[in-house]
Amino acid sequence: MSLTQEETPKAGIITLQNGQVFQVKSDTGKPLDSLPVIDVSGIYSENFEDRKAVAEQVRTAAHEIGFFYVINHGIDPKFSGQTFEAAKRFFEQPTEKKMEVYTGLVPNEYVGYHPLEHYSRSGRKKKDLCEAFNWAYDAKFDPETLDINEPSINIWPEGVPGFQEALFEHHTQMLAFSRRMTRVFALALHLPEDAFDDYIKRPEAGMRVLHYPQQEAADEDQNGIGAHTDFECFTTVTQDDCGGLEVLSKSGEWIKAKPIPGAFVVNIADCFMRQTNDFFVSTVHRVINKSGKERYSCPFFFGFDRKKVLEAVPTCVSEENPMKYPIMTAGDYYAWRANKAKTQGGSY
Numbered sequence: 001m002s003l004t005q006e007e008t009p010k011a012g013i014i015t016l017q018n019g020q021v022f023q024v025k026s027d028t029g030k031p032l033d034s035l036p037v038i039d040v041s042g043i044y045s046e047n048f049e050d051r052k053a054v055a056e057q058v059r060t061a062a063h064e065i066g067f068f069y070v071i072n073h074g075i076d077p078k079f080s081g082q083t084f085e086a087a088k089r090f091f092e093q094p095t096e097k098k099m100e101v102y103t104g105l106v107p108n109e110y111v112g113y114h115p116l117e118h119y120s121r122s123g124r125k126k127k128d129l130c131e132a133f134n135w136a137y138d139a140k141f142d143p144e145t146l147d148i149n150e151p152s153i154n155i156w157p158e159g160v161p162g163f164q165e166a167l168f169e170h171h172t173q174m175l176a177f178s179r180r181m182t183r184v185f186a187l188a189l190h191l192p193e194d195a196f197d198d199y200i201k202r203p204e205a206g207m208r209v210l211h212y213p214q215q216e217a218a219d220e221d222q223n224g225i226g227a228h229t230d231f232e233c234f235t236t237v238t239q240d241d242c243g244g245l246e247v248l249s250k251s252g253e254w255i256k257a258k259p260i261p262g263a264f265v266v267n268i269a270d271c272f273m274r275q276t277n278d279f280f281v282s283t284v285h286r287v288i289n290k291s292g293k294e295r296y297s298c299p300f301f302f303g304f305d306r307k308k309v310l311e312a313v314p315t316c317v318s319e320e321n322p323m324k325y326p327i328m329t330a331g332d333y334y335a336w337r338a339n340k341a342k343t344q345g346g347s348y
């Protein structure tokens, strides 16, 4: 949210940190089945036509709604199981202990602990009812690293055995999947499959695990995480079976992204929206946990090397449709958004 804590949001209007303003028709999520489900098993095929067939479905989904489920993604659910189990052990600790790795200790970066009811994206009366632990790319855990000696920016809690190991085992899986999906996105943009390969040799690859207690406050007073867009290229979310993730449709309705066992939810984020000159839509989403249970989720945020310039891809600009966004590096864009989110009480 770009609203400061003092401003009161106008009913039905959402203003985001990236400057976009949205009109919402109804504040209540609807259980529509309108998010596409894409079987991505073809991304592992040796046959180009199989990969292209997945890419065409991704093209439509990324353009029309910016959110879709992927099934048959090939990642064993034991990895997210381990992450959720490790996260429960971390979140269970007293707040003072968790604050030893408070994200505020690391300026400009989104690593470490984000406390409960501490940030607000929604501008609602009460701050967002979630807590999170974030960790960033670490060359040591990237089998394709270019520089194994690159220092890590992560901070880790003491006294949670196996925490870092569980989280990075999972991260390494998601990294490989996201690199493959980047090739699918290139095909989806009708570019050569390797068009972004150089952008993701040293990618931006942050991950977080979130805990949402059951919400007692009314939706108009609080959200689990308020309406926002993500700032990298695309996000892949593993959610448990509680539900609560909602996506804002183009017509201004909140659609419930109900959990599909074993599926990931993939959403387009702002860097891809900028690079594709709005052909891919970075879609507003939020979470409200009224399931009666504790909700856990784990998004993986994938983006380009900070040194790369976010120029529009050639298939998305023309004389009639010039680039809409100022050109900057992925790193400058990230720093701008990260700072905004941290100083305005926002979250990731």
Ligand SMILES: O=C(O)CCC(=O)C(=O)O
Pocket (backbone or CB within 6 Å): 208, 210, 225, 230, 237, 239, 245, 285, 286, 287, 297, 298, 299, 348
């Ligand atoms: O918890 C979820 O399902 C989504 C979380 C999210 O949108 C975020 O952390 O950016």
Ligand SMILES: [Fe+2]
Pocket (backbone or CB within 6 Å): 228, 229, 230, 285, 348
């Ligand atoms: Fe998000």
